[in-house]
Amino acid sequence: MKIKFAVFLMTASIVIAPYWQYAFAEEKRNAQRDWSKAEKLFKTKCRLCHTLDRPKNMKKSYEEWRSTVTRMRSYAPVISNEQADLIIDYLSHHYGKKQENKGQK
Numbered sequence: 001m002k003i004k005f006a007v008f009l010m011t012a013s014i015v016i017a018p019y020w021q022y023a024f025a026e027e028k029r030n031a032q033r034d035w036s037k038a039e040k041l042f043k044t045k046c047r048l049c050h051t052l053d054r055p056k057n058m059k060k061s062y063e064e065w066r067s068t069v070t071r072m073r074s075y076a077p078v079i080s081n082e083q084a085d086l087i088i089d090y091l092s093h094h095y096g097k098k099q100e101n102k103g104q105k
């Protein structure tokens with residue numbers, strides 16, 4: 001019984017290891033990422049209609065930030081697709097819900 005459990009644990013860790021490596025590499029990349037361009041965009045674009053306190057007081061998942069930013073873009077065409085992607089990445093990294101952030105770039 002004990003051996004079976006040990007074998008199970010070993011198999012499980014072999015299966016899970018690549019995922020962990022992937023998840024941690026992703027987190028490390030995000031931690032070391034240069035956010036200056038995204039931050040500048042966020043601070044200029046998202047202050048056109050209201051203060052930055054609106055987004056800064058919130059914590060949203062990647063998908064939630066994407067839908068908020070998409071709604072903001074529907075009010076005025078001031079943010080390009082590429083800029084929106086950067087801002088969404090920035091927001092979900094800095095004002096994100098921790099556990100839902102994994103696995104995205």
Ligand code: HEC
Pocket residue numbers: 042045046047048049050054055056058068069071072075076078079087091
């Ligand atoms: C064209 C004007 C405009 C721009 C640019 C704009 N917003 Fe907004 N924002 C609004 C308006 C109007 C509201 C209130 C109505 C609403 O919530 O949709 C709002 C509300 C919000 C809210 C509170 C509501 C919610 O759903 O959480 C957040 C957060 C927010 N904006 C974030 C942002 C971010 C982030 C950006 C930059 C990508 C941005 N806004 C750019 C007009 C704008």
